[in-house]
Amino acid sequence: MKKHFDYIVVGGxxxxxxxxxxxxxxxxxxxxxxxxKENKSSAVAAGLWNPVVLKRMKKVWMADExxxxxxxxxxxxxxxxASEFFDPIAIRRVFHNAGEQNTWMELCDSPAFSPYLEDSIxxxxxxxxxxxxxxxxxxxxxxxxxxxxxxxxTALRKEENLxxxxxxxxxxxxxxxxxxxxxxxxxxxxxxxxxxxxLTEESLAQDGFSPVKGEVIRVKLDKxxxxxxxxxxxxxxxxxNNEVTVGATYAWxxxxxxxxxxxxxxxxEHVSKVWKGSSKTLDHKCGVxxxxxxxxxxVGPHSLAHTWIFGGMGSRAVLxxxxxxxxxxxxxxxxxxxxxxxxxNRFS
Numbered sequence: 001m002k003k004h005f006d007y008i009v010v011g012g013x014x015x016x017x018x019x020x021x022x023x024x025x026x027x028x029x030x031x032x033x034x035x036x037k038e039n040k041s042s043a044v045a046a047g048l049w050n051p052v053v054l055k056r057m058k059k060v061w062m063a064d065e066x067x068x069x070x071x072x073x074x075x076x077x078x079x080x081x082a083s084e085f086f087d088p089i090a091i092r093r094v095f096h097n098a099g100e101q102n103t104w105m106e107l108c109d110s111p112a113f114s115p116y117l118e119d120s121i122x123x124x125x126x127x128x129x130x131x132x133x134x135x136x137x138x139x140x141x142x143x144x145x146x147x148x149x150x151x152x153x154t155a156l157r158k159e160e161n162l163x164x165x166x167x168x169x170x171x172x173x174x175x176x177x178x179x180x181x182x183x184x185x186x187x188x189x190x191x192x193x194x195x196x197x198x199l200t201e202e203s204l205a206q207d208g209f210s211p212v213k214g215e216v217i218r219v220k221l222d223k224x225x226x227x228x229x230x231x232x233x234x235x236x237x238x239x240x241n242n243e244v245t246v247g248a249t250y251a252w253x254x255x256x257x258x259x260x261x262x263x264x265x266x267x268x269e270h271v272s273k274v275w276k277g278s279s280k281t282l283d284h285k286c287g288v289x290x291x292x293x294x295x296x297x298x299v300g301p302h303s304l305a306h307t308w309i310f311g312g313m314g315s316r317a318v319l320x321x322x323x324x325x326x327x328x329x330x331x332x333x334x335x336x337x338x339x340x341x342x343x344x345n346r347f348s
Contacts, residue, residue, distance in 0.1 A: 174304065
């Protein structure tokens, strides 16, 4: 006998977990497929959210809408899972010259930026090296990504809404009313596989991805860094116990090579330049960001019937997923418009 669900969600990283929760919040039944320990960007993501591109001091696309939804969805998910993973912390931008400092103060007077920038210049924290001072963001923070994913998977597992096996796209049978997959019947199947869609033949094929490899290191400092994130080319994120995560690098190849000595050295040299004391590398990891060619997510129908895409958020899945999930789910439920900038067929 077939098991009936409204939606099959494939991929249990950040985007899949948020989408699955949002579908259920709106009353839909969901079966999430995820293969444990699969190489995904979520497994090594720092989990930071920030509405401003600090390098260019430009707001992220649709930042206001995304920030508002984020601050509702993740606390709701904490209550649903009886877990804690949502951690509002400041992100501190270290200025490289006087011009950057002046730009910061000018933007503090802008209604578009004032909700996110502290309107003062502050000294660098003890131990941090820099020629100029710094500015702190407001409303920023980090999601404990591994804790978040585990909490969501545990909640889904209890209700038999999680299937921990590789999803076989070749086994999907489509008809006029929906899809069959093995012993499951659903209205539609949604891919949240991220960069795997571009890197593996086992995933659903979709044009438009431009994966970016990123590497991070975990470092033990000789003294504690206060609970915030220091942004100075790379980020340095306090993890407690005198440890920090430092990253991330960028590469557009070498996806199957794992962590590289070259990028490890780049990050260790960065730490030696921005930290006064001693440091020791404890761990070194890599992941692949599911970026797209035009830096816009992929949210909408696939060319195959009853098949949808929800991904392509690059390094901003924590920020973008709650709002984009709401857009997609309200399209399913109420027929509201999707975002034209995100439709997958723009790459056809």
